[in-house]
Amino acid sequence: MDKFQAFGKNISASFTPFAARTQQYVKEQLGQADEKTELPPDYVELERRVDALKQVHQKLLQVTSQYANEAYDYPPNIRESFNDLGRTISEKVHLLSTASSPAEAQAAFTAPPSAKPQPKTFNHAIARASLAGSQILSQSDTKGTDDPLAQALEKYAIAEEKVGEARLAQDEKIQARFLAGWSTTLNTSLNFAQRARKGVENARLSLDATKAKVSRGGRGMNPDYDSNNMTETQRVEIEKAEDEFVNQTEEAVGVMKNVLDTPEPLRNLADLIAAQLEFHKKAYEILSELAPVVDELQVEQESAGELSQEP
Structure with missing residues (x-):
């Protein structure tokens, strides 16, 4: 029986502060609270900055999370077959270079897939379409000449x-x-800051609930009660609640400052930019190397056409 009573007291001890905070919160929402302890202006400013930082992270992650989706730029209207995605362009070009007849070329072009399907990116799709176009032109040329467009x-x-x-x-x-x-x-980090802020809110609600209880003398509403005539027990109870509020506030301030002062987000952003820059630089180098080759094929084709028109 004693154990049961002790258990009941533990439940009551943990439930009573929660109930008091809840009651205080409801009163504040209904505009019935006699007093609400104000948070320090510097603390409120930190909360605003942390909320802004959280919003920035949510917004940018919502967009940049597409980098984890391989097919984020893959055209939705493309219908590529299993064989289309079977081998790399380099593999197909190598197989085509060893073909000695149109039939062998077609067999090489539709060779069995390799270990894994090829990526579904816009650039890979363009590559596959371009190689298919080159093969179509080559197969249509019964004279066996090297079509400039097919080469390009x-x-x-x-x-x-x-x-x-x-x-x-x-x-x-x-x-x-x-x-x-x-x-x-x-x-x-931001969730940790949110938990620290929740601790401050709970401490504030407990403090204001304690003040409200003392102002009523613990006996219900009593308009003649003078809060200056607190008993020692009541004074100790309020001081304890005030100390908890101050401690929770100081802890939350430290947590929020650490979140706001960390250089990690800016460092991560610099890494994002560096990765993008490296990609665009690489793409520029690849296409810059290709462009004069295609231009030369174009000039050769135009020259050959002019020669064929001479009398």
């Missing part, structure tokens, strides 16, 4: 595949160096 499309296909691989490398770096960091800040 094959080279373009190889280049676009390289650009696509560079894009995938960029995405991996962004996932590791930006998304992971910002997600950690949002789900760990």
